[in-house]
Amino acid sequence: MGGLLRKIRGTGRVAEAAPPRPEADPLPAARELGGSVQVRCVDAGSCNGCEIEIGNAFGPVYDAERYGVRLVASPRHADVALVTGPVTRNMAEPLRRTVAAMPQPAIVVAVGDCALDCGEFAGGYGVEGSVVDMVSVDVSVPGCPPEPAAIVTALRTLTGR
Amino acid sequence: MNAVGPALAAVGGLAVAGALAGGLAPARVRPLAAGLCTAGLGAAGVVAGAAALGGARYGVWLPGLLPLAGVRLAVDPLSGLFMAVTGAVTVAVAVYGVGYASPGGGMHGGRGPGDEDAAGSAGGRHAGSDAHEPRDALAAGGGDHGVRSRGAQAVGPVFAGAMVLVPAAGSVSTFLLLWELMALASLLLVLAEHRERPTVRSAGLWYAVMTHLGLVLLLVGLALFAARAGGESFAALRAGAGGMPAGVRGTVFVMTALAFTSKAGLAPLHAWLPRAHPEAPSHVSALMSAAMVNLGVYGLLRVGFDLLGGGPAWWWLLLMGAGALSAVYGILQAAMASDLKRLLAYSTSENLGLVVLGTGAAGLFRAAGDRPLAALALAAALLHVVNHAAFKALLFCAAGSVLRATGLRDLDRLGGLRARMPVTAGLFALGALGAVALPPGNGFVSEWLLLQALVHGLAVPGAAAAVVLPVAVAVIALSAGLAAAVFVKALGVGFFARPRSAGAGRAVESPPAMLAGMALLAACCAALALVPGALGPALTRAVRAAGVGTEKPLADGELGVHLAHTSAALHPLWVALALVAGTAAVAGLARLPARRRARRRDARLWDCGGGAPTARMAYTATSFAEPLQRVFDDVLAPEQDVDVTPVRESAYLVERVRFQRLVPDRIEHRLYRPLLAAVSGLADRARGLGGGSVHLYLGYGLFGLVAVLAALVVGW
Amino acid sequence: MSHGVYAQLLDLACGVFLLCAVVVLWRRELAVVVRVLAVQGAALAAIAAVLGGHERRWGLLVVAAGVGVLRAGVLPYLLRRALDVGAVGGGPYREDVSEGRETRPVVNVAASLVVAALLVLLAYAVARPLVALDPTPATRALPVGLSVVLIGFFALVARRRALAQVVGFLVLDNGITATAFLAASGVPPIVELGVSFDVLLAVLVLYVLTARMRAAFGGTDLDDLRELSDR
Numbered sequence A: 001m002g003g004l005l006r007k008i009r010g011t012g013r014v015a016e017a018a019p020p021r022p023e024a025d026p027l028p029a030a031r032e033l034g035g036s037v038q039v040r041c042v043d044a045g046s047c048n049g050c051e052i053e054i055g056n057a058f059g060p061v062y063d064a065e066r067y068g069v070r071l072v073a074s075p076r077h078a079d080v081a082l083v084t085g086p087v088t089r090n091m092a093e094p095l096r097r098t099v100a101a102m103p104q105p106a107i108v109v110a111v112g113d114c115a116l117d118c119g120e121f122a123g124g125y126g127v128e129g130s131v132v133d134m135v136s137v138d139v140s141v142p143g144c145p146p147e148p149a150a151i152v153t154a155l156r157t158l159t160g161r
Numbered sequence B: 001m002n003a004v005g006p007a008l009a010a011v012g013g014l015a016v017a018g019a020l021a022g023g024l025a026p027a028r029v030r031p032l033a034a035g036l037c038t039a040g041l042g043a044a045g046v047v048a049g050a051a052a053l054g055g056a057r058y059g060v061w062l063p064g065l066l067p068l069a070g071v072r073l074a075v076d077p078l079s080g081l082f083m084a085v086t087g088a089v090t091v092a093v094a095v096y097g098v099g100y101a102s103p104g105g106g107m108h109g110g111r112g113p114g115d116e117d118a119a120g121s122a123g124g125r126h127a128g129s130d131a132h133e134p135r136d137a138l139a140a141g142g143g144d145h146g147v148r149s150r151g152a153q154a155v156g157p158v159f160a161g162a163m164v165l166v167p168a169a170g171s172v173s174t175f176l177l178l179w180e181l182m183a184l185a186s187l188l189l190v191l192a193e194h195r196e197r198p199t200v201r202s203a204g205l206w207y208a209v210m211t212h213l214g215l216v217l218l219l220v221g222l223a224l225f226a227a228r229a230g231g232e233s234f235a236a237l238r239a240g241a242g243g244m245p246a247g248v249r250g251t252v253f254v255m256t257a258l259a260f261t262s263k264a265g266l267a268p269l270h271a272w273l274p275r276a277h278p279e280a281p282s283h284v285s286a287l288m289s290a291a292m293v294n295l296g297v298y299g300l301l302r303v304g305f306d307l308l309g310g311g312p313a314w315w316w317l318l319l320m321g322a323g324a325l326s327a328v329y330g331i332l333q334a335a336m337a338s339d340l341k342r343l344l345a346y347s348t349s350e351n352l353g354l355v356v357l358g359t360g361a362a363g364l365f366r367a368a369g370d371r372p373l374a375a376l377a378l379a380a381a382l383l384h385v386v387n388h389a390a391f392k393a394l395l396f397c398a399a400g401s402v403l404r405a406t407g408l409r410d411l412d413r414l415g416g417l418r419a420r421m422p423v424t425a426g427l428f429a430l431g432a433l434g435a436v437a438l439p440p441g442n443g444f445v446s447e448w449l450l451l452q453a454l455v456h457g458l459a460v461p462g463a464a465a466a467v468v469l470p471v472a473v474a475v476i477a478l479s480a481g482l483a484a485a486v487f488v489k490a491l492g493v494g495f496f497a498r499p500r501s502a503g504a505g506r507a508v509e510s511p512p513a514m515l516a517g518m519a520l521l522a523a524c525c526a527a528l529a530l531v532p533g534a535l536g537p538a539l540t541r542a543v544r545a546a547g548v549g550t551e552k553p554l555a556d557g558e559l560g561v562h563l564a565h566t567s568a569a570l571h572p573l574w575v576a577l578a579l580v581a582g583t584a585a586v587a588g589l590a591r592l593p594a595r596r597r598a599r600r601r602d603a604r605l606w607d608c609g610g611g612a613p614t615a616r617m618a619y620t621a622t623s624f625a626e627p628l629q630r631v632f633d634d635v636l637a638p639e640q641d642v643d644v645t646p647v648r649e650s651a652y653l654v655e656r657v658r659f660q661r662l663v664p665d666r667i668e669h670r671l672y673r674p675l676l677a678a679v680s681g682l683a684d685r686a687r688g689l690g691g692g693s694v695h696l697y698l699g700y701g702l703f704g705l706v707a708v709l710a711a712l713v714v715g716w
Numbered sequence C: 001m002s003h004g005v006y007a008q009l010l011d012l013a014c015g016v017f018l019l020c021a022v023v024v025l026w027r028r029e030l031a032v033v034v035r036v037l038a039v040q041g042a043a044l045a046a047i048a049a050v051l052g053g054h055e056r057r058w059g060l061l062v063v064a065a066g067v068g069v070l071r072a073g074v075l076p077y078l079l080r081r082a083l084d085v086g087a088v089g090g091g092p093y094r095e096d097v098s099e100g101r102e103t104r105p106v107v108n109v110a111a112s113l114v115v116a117a118l119l120v121l122l123a124y125a126v127a128r129p130l131v132a133l134d135p136t137p138a139t140r141a142l143p144v145g146l147s148v149v150l151i152g153f154f155a156l157v158a159r160r161r162a163l164a165q166v167v168g169f170l171v172l173d174n175g176i177t178a179t180a181f182l183a184a185s186g187v188p189p190i191v192e193l194g195v196s197f198d199v200l201l202a203v204l205v206l207y208v209l210t211a212r213m214r215a216a217f218g219g220t221d222l223d224d225l226r227e228l229s230d231r
Helices: A002-011 A049-057 A089-101 A113-117 A148-159 B004-024 B030-053 B077-100 B150-168 B172-193 B198-229 B234-241 B246-263 B273-279 B282-307 B313-336 B340-367 B371-406 B422-435 B442-459 B463-495 B512-530 B532-545 B572-596 B621-631 B666-687 B694-715 C003-026 C030-055 C058-088 C109-133 C142-158 C162-184 C189-217 C222-228
Strands: A037-043 A069-071 A080-084 A107-111 A127-129 A139-141 B058-062 B071-075 B561-563 B639-646 B654-662
Touching: A037 A049, A037 A089, A037 A148, A049 A080, A049 A107, A049 A148, A069 A148, A080 A089, A080 A113, A089 A127, A107 A113, A107 A148, A139 A148, B004 B030, B004 B058, B004 B071, B004 B150, B030 B077, B030 B150, B030 B532, B071 B077, B071 B150, B071 B172, B071 B234, B077 B150, B077 B282, B077 B371, B077 B512, B077 B532, B150 B172, B150 B282, B172 B198, B172 B273, B172 B282, B198 B234, B198 B246, B198 B273, B198 B282, B234 B282, B246 B282, B246 B313, B273 B282, B273 B340, B282 B313, B282 B340, B282 B371, B313 B340, B313 B463, B313 B621, B340 B371, B340 B442, B340 B463, B371 B422, B371 B442, B371 B512, B371 B532, B422 B442, B422 B463, B422 B512, B442 B463, B442 B512, B442 B532, B442 B561, B463 B621, B512 B532, B512 B572, B532 B561, B694 C109, B694 C142, C003 C030, C003 C109, C003 C142, C003 C162, C030 C058, C030 C162, C058 C162, C058 C189, C109 C142, C142 C162, C162 C189
Parallel strands: A037 A069, A037 A080, A080 A107, A107 A139
Antiparallel strands: B058 B071, B639 B654
C-alpha cells in the first residue's frame, strides 16, 4: 500500500495539457446528452490496432474521461457506440442489435479506416462490409489506426467540452 | 363437560376408521375416504388441544386396553398446544393429500431423455442421493403402489392419529407405544414410493435405524427413570424425580435428550432428516416436518422441565449448543441444496435448532433463578414451534404441488412456475416470507421474541451465560440472514425466470383440493403473522404447565405482543400495514418520473448480441449458492472435480470438460462414516462366528447355557 | 411301599437314567446307542412309575406307561428303522460303511466323558439351592435330570451323524421330562401328551430330513450342511 502511494506521488501527473476545444459544433443529437457521454466499444472484427489506440485515449496520458466521456459495459447504459474494424459475418447481426439496444438518441462513431471502408480487409471472404453499410454512422475517425488524440477530438465533439 | 376426552376418543376412532377406509375402500374413493377421516381426526385433535389450552385438564386410565400397564392419558395445556398444532397441520395436509393422491399431474410420460440435460445438477446435491431423477410416483402406478396404494392410504390416518395422541400420553408405556407407532407408521409412509426411486430405500433404512436407536435410548432412559421413581405414570415420575441423585437425573436427561433431539432433526443426529423428508410423499413430508419433529421438542419439554423438574445449567447449555449448531449448519446446508424438498428439510433442522436454542435458554434462565425470563424464552420457543409448523407445512405442500406438476424437485431444472402455477407460487411465497424471519412474515415474531429473551438474559449472572448468550444471539442473526438467502433462492430460482426444463414448462396448476389445503395453511400463516398476540393466553398456560414460570411472559388481551416484564412491544399488524404503505409509496414514487417522460420504446431483450439466451444460461440455484459456498468454504468443504479430456491429436485442444461439485454433509462424513465403518468391520468379523456348521451353533447354545449356570453357581 | 424302598428304587432308576446318558456319549455304534436310548426311556418310565406309586397318583402311572411306550418303544424303533434303511438301502453310497458308526465325533470319546463328568458336577452345583428348599428323595435326584439335559445338549454338539444328533436331542428331552417328574411330580397329563407328540413329530421330521440328506450328500454328516450357508 505504501509502495503504491509512493509510486503515485513519485510519478505525478502524466496527462498532457488539454488541447483547445474543437472548433466544430457538437452534433445536434448529442446536445441533449448534456456533456456527459457514455460509450460502449464494439469490436466488429478489428485487427485490435484501433482497440490499442482507444485504450490509450482513455489512459492516463490522453485521459478522455476529463472531457465527460466514460466507457460502460453494456449498450443499455451507453449513448455512443464506438465501432472498430470491418464488420465480419459473425458480427454484423450483433452490431445491429447493439445499436438497437441503445437508448435513443443512439450515436455511432466509426473508428479507423476499416470501419469506414473495410481498409486492408476489403473483399475478404469473412467481411460483410464496413460499419457505414450496417448502421448509420454519425462521426468518423479515419486513420489506420487513428491517433488517440484524433479519437479524443472526435469524442469531444460529442461532449462539447 | 370436558371436551378433551370425547375429542381424544374421536381421534382414536377416526384413525382406526381411516385405516379401514384406506385399506378396504375401492381405489376410486380411497383417498377421499381416508383423507376425510384424517381431516376429521385432525379437527378432533384441534378441539382437544384447544380445550386443554383453555385450561381443561384430563386424565384417564384404561387398564383393559393394553395388557400389563394399560393406557394412561393425561392432558395439560402443554400437551394441548402440541395436539392443537399437530391437529391443525393434519387437517390442512389431509385436505391437500386428497388432491395429491388423486390421478393427474403434468408428468404423464412423454418426457424425452434429451431435454432433461442437467442445467447445473452438480452443486448441493449429496453424494448419497445420487443423480437419479426423482421420477414421480403418481403417474407410474395405477394405484397399486405409491401414495395411492392401499397400504399408504391405510397407514396415513394411523400416523396422524398417533402424532395427535403422543402428547396426550400419561405414562411411560403409553408414550413409548404411541411414539413407536408414530415412528413405524411414518417409516412405512416414507417407503411408499420405494418402487419409483432407489434412493427411497436407502432413506428408509437410515430413518429406520436412527429412529430405532433413538427409541432404544428413550426406552432405556425412561425405564431407568421409572425404576428409580417407583412408578411409570407421569405423575409418579414427577413425584419421584426430586429424590433422585443428580447422576441418575443427568443420565436420564442426556439419554432422552439424545433421542428427542434426533427426532427433532438436530445436528449431529439429523442424518435421517434430509434423506427421509425429501423421499417421502409430499403430504407425508409436510406432516413429518411440521408435526412429527415438534414432538421431539415436546418430549424435551415434558421430560426436562415437567417430569425431571428442571436441572443444572450444563443440561441446558448442552441443548443450546445442539440448537445453535443445527441452526447454523442446517441453514448452511439448505443454502447449498438444490433439491427443493431437501432444502426444506434442512430448513426444518434449522428452525428446530432455534426452538431448542430457546428451550435451552429457558432452562438456563430457570437454573439461574430468573423465572420471568425463562417463561419468555420458552414462550418464544413454543411460538416458533407453531409458526414453523404453519409455514413449513405450507412450503412442503407447495413443493409437493411442484413435484406433482413437473416431476421435478431439482431447483436447477425448475423455473417459470409463477406463470404456470400462479396460486402455488403465491402460496409458496407466503410460506417463504414466514420462513425468512422478516416482517411481515410469521417467523419474525417468534424470532424477535427469542432475541428479546436472549438479549435481556445478558443480565443473568454467570460466566456461561455471558459467553453463550451473545453467541446465541449471533447464531440467530446469522441463521436468519442465511434463511433469507435460502428462500430467495428457492422462490426466485424455482418459481421465477423461465422454465429450465421441459418438465417445468409443462406444469399445470394443482387440483382444488390441494390448493384448499394450502390455503388453510396460508390463512394460519397470515393470522400468526398479523395477530400473534391472540396466542398469548394459550402460550402462558402452556409455559405454566411446563413448570417453567408462573408469571405471564406476554401481556395478553392485545393484538400486538407486549412483553410483560420488559418494556418491549411489537405490533405486527401495524408493522405489516406500514410495510404495505411504504411499498406502495415507493412504487408510486418510482412511477412518477416515468409518467412525466412518456417516451417509450419496445426493444428486444439485450442478449449480448448473440442468440436469444436459453434456459440453460439462467441463474440456477447452484450459481445462487456459489458465493455463499465460497464464504463458508472451510465449513462446508465442497468436493470439486474437474476432468479435462483433450482430443487425441493434441494435448492443447480440449474435447470435453466435466465439472462436478458436491457439497457433502460434513458432519455425516466426519461422524457417521467412521462409525459405520467400525460397525461394518465388527460385523464382518462377527460373520466368522456363523460358519454354517450346525455343531458350532449348537455349541454356542451349550456354551451359553453352561456359562449362565456357572454364573449362577458362582453367584450363590 | 415303604419309604426306604421307594428311595432306593428311585435312586436306582435315576442312576440307570444317568448312566444311559453317559453311555450314549461313550459308544460309537449307532445301533448300540439306539438300544441304550431305549433303556433310558424305560428308566424314565420307571422314575415316573415309582413316583406315581409312592404318591398314589394313578394318573402318573398312566403317563409312565405312555412315556414307556413312546420312549422305550416307538422312538427307538423309528431310529432303528432309519439306521437300517441307511445301512441297507444306501444306494450308490453303499460303500460308505461309516453310516452306522460315529467315526469321527467333533469331540473324541475320552474328552466327551470328561466333559460329561464336569457337566454332572455343574448340574449338582446348580441344583444345590433347589434341593435345599425341600430335601425329599425326588428333589435330591433332581440334579440327575439336569445332568441329562446338559449331557444331551453336549451330545448334540459333539456328534456328527444326523442320527446321533437325533439321539442327543431325545436324551435332552428325556432329561427335561425327568426334571419335570422329579421337581414337580410330573406336569399335567395333557401337557405331557402334547410334549410327547411334539417329540414324536420332531423325530419324524428328522427322520425324513436324514433320508433327504443321505440322498443329497450321500451321508448324514451335518457339516455338509455348511454348503447351504449363504457365504
